[in-house]
Amino acid sequence: MSTTPIADLALVSDRHSAGLISRDGSVEWLCFPRFDGPSVFARLLDDEAGHWAIRPAVPYETTRRYLPQTMVLETTFRTRSGTVVLTDAMLTGPDDGGHRLGAGVPHLLVRRVSGVGGEVPMEIDYRPRPEYGLIHPILSVVDGGVTARGGAEWLVLTTPVALTVGDCTGHGVFTVREGETRHFGMHRSTLQETPARVWGQAELAARLDDTIIAWQSWSSLHQAYDGPWRDLVHHSGRVLQALSFQPSGAIVAAATTSLPEWAGGERNWDYRYTWVRDASLTMYALWVAACPDEASDFFAFLTTAAPSLGKDRALQIMFGVRGEHDLSERTLPHLRGWRGSRPVRVGNDAWNQQQIDVYGELLDAAMRLEHQISDIDDDVRRFLLVCADTAAERWTEKDRGIWEIRGEPQHFLYSKLMCWVALDRGIALAGLLRAQERVESWRKTCAEIRETLLREGWNDRVGAFTQAFGSDELDASALMVPITGFLPAGDPRVLSTIDAIADRLTDDHGLVYRYRTAGGIDGLAGEEGAFLLCSFWLAQALAMSGQVGRAREAFERAAAHANDVGLLSEEVDSRSGELLGNFPQAFSHIGLINAAWAIDEAERSARAGAGHGNGNGRMA
Incomplete structure (x- = not known):
């Protein structure tokens, strides 16, 4: 062992x-x-x-x-x-x-x-x-x-x-x-x-x-960020570069398989594949930490890997690094696992899940990287068009959500939010996509999603946007409501959600959980640690809402868990402070980069007397 x-x-x-x-x-x-x-x-x-x-x-x-x-x-x-x-x-x-x-x-x-x-x-x-x-x-x-x-x-x-x-x-x-x-x-x-x-x-x-x-x-040619925590941001950019597969443009979520989210538990997954969500987030993190030369490669990779968007025009959520679709999961019973954490898995059955948020992440990355992909070919243009159209068609469906819950599908807030993002960014990119004739339809559906999210996603009893429609469970992904620009960061509902998560979804050290696992709401037994990406999301949302002091404190709490060579895992054991999960984790380094950038933007705006936040309502 x-x-x-x-x-x-x-x-x-x-x-x-x-x-x-x-x-x-x-x-x-x-x-x-x-x-x-x-x-x-x-x-x-x-x-x-x-x-x-x-x-x-x-x-x-x-x-x-x-x-x-x-x-x-x-x-x-x-x-x-x-x-x-x-x-x-x-x-x-x-x-x-x-x-x-x-x-x-x-x-x-x-x-x-x-x-x-x-x-x-x-x-x-x-x-x-x-x-x-x-x-x-x-x-x-x-x-x-x-x-x-x-x-x-x-x-x-x-x-x-x-x-x-x-x-x-x-x-x-x-x-x-x-x-x-x-x-x-x-x-x-x-x-x-x-x-x-x-x-x-x-x-x-x-x-x-x-x-x-x-x-x-x-590094000299591509890393120009000069804000707070400059060395950490540049190093995180190099880590993301190291996790990219040069021949295809794919980006893996982590370098390992089966490092557990709780020692001795069963939440042990293979992260050595490219998730559409993670790779899209990596693209615009590199926009901050480095010049994203790989943007066109990444979109070309996805266009090749998913030319038909699969059955029912559903985009598969993850692929092998050369575009393989079948990532069927199996266990390796001869391996005892890290600290006895079994099973050890290779492959990941999440490849077959429906997750309707991916269209939003893709189009948001395209929006951020518009100048880098201005010369996209017709195949990539059609691919992005179909992503927007599919978000418009499928946003009412249940799915497994950002956290790939292995329980029953639900109407997850985050998934609906990202369908709104897909259409919002599609409208903004209509010229690049040559889709002006679709704008009216997209705008109508976008408004319908917005109305539904505000009605069904907000929970008066909890005082926050919650994990799923009709749910009383908090979920850190609700912090994406202001980060995506769906609502201004100073909106009372956003401020209430930030405070609810900071007060009731954190451990004793102020690190943020994804959600509470008690009762097996995600279809799995056992616990997990605090999630570093979510902790950086809290710092980012606080910065955007003008609470820069609290944002800096939240950032420092999360960044303090980098090891001696600046690497972050997926999670942190809330009792011991020990790193947990696959390593190094792209998500965590993405979160660090985006939070540092948001804090820098907030401080620049405050110094200029121009208000708070980054002012553009886009993910960074």
Whole structure:
């Protein structure tokens, strides 16, 4: 059973796949050749599912950071006898053709060990376990490395240190002295491809340096935000970039599967896919944190992945990173799960749910990114048109809502709200979409949705907009009422909803729950932690309503739960403060970016004497 704290993990990515590395220099999770591929290392979910550790063989203290403007991890080990630095990256440097960040990568994890003072005895423990730990490969020593063969994988470890191989494990010891540097690398190919090879030391060094330069170049060219919490916002932008699949433009919700929303519970899902909602939100978070070069790629990806909008013109809510539709869920009973949290799942049956909010998120992203997609082709234009039309047709239907509740469908407030957003943004984009003849019809339906939301969504008994029509349950997604511009942030109903959520839907530390899980209203047993995205939503809504002091306090409470290298999980254990859920979570970093931007806008407006909020009623 794995017990590694989620906060001990750091992300490396080549924008094809991702690895997670612990504070003690162990690769605890790595999938090849893409985010949702079978793992090579999965000790994060079971002690026997594989890892690769490089660390001192004597007691040590650890500090970590990402190299400036990069997603290249640097871990410093200090011992009594000396200090050594471990630098980890998945290669994503530019190839000879000068392509974008993430192009031309060879699916190779590089690890540089550098002595910076004294001397340090080191050890290597290498245990590849492909296919989520099912495969115990045959290891063989070759000149300059170790091969691993088993299942569909061909792995080659480049190592300047001789390893002793036995029982599907490689182990070695060596000493690093001041001024010495050694490079290790693990390269992957399939049996059908040209076999992976041992890399030279100079070759690995050069490619690692290229990767550092590529990240720094991207950050310098694309990150211009200069408001409060600038470093956090820029770093979150890089995290979102690291969670994007470069070949298609897809963006995954997180790098992991089955990290639980409550230790020992059953809310363990596979987040290594691209949700239309999450990816759309990522697009306009990147509008704040970075220039969203990928906007046209993202819309092209969705146009390709969902050309017919599925059965009954319903847009599927999520896809594989290359546009796959069938993401059928299965369990891996041989894995014991993080801290015994079973089941461990791969795939996600939410792909087959109806969620009518997605049309609004898509069109809102298109509105925010109008200048980036001004030259969209006719296919993308027709796709967005059909999204608006489908929102107009389906807004009266029940669905499973933003939180993908596995209970009975309901008339969720958020879903109806986002159908209103779809039409509101569609009207604003009518020129780009060449849809002027639809505007009158869309405006009529938009008004009908608005009237229904104000009548059925507001609950006088609760003093707030609630989770679903006729419900007394609070839901943090009601904070989107002002954020989307449906009502002004200073409207009395909005202010009352903000206060109700702040008072009655928060833990003892002021972090916000999505909703109360008591009674299994979502079709699942057990509890969950406070949700970081919702906590940032509260900060954003407070800023828009002119309550900047409270907004800053709410932001700081949520942002304080970033780990030592600035990464956020999905949730926080309300009792211990420990991170929970899949990691790192795009939603949480999106929330951080948007809340910081809203607070910056509110403060700028206050200084200019021009009122409160961002003034444009659009999500950011």
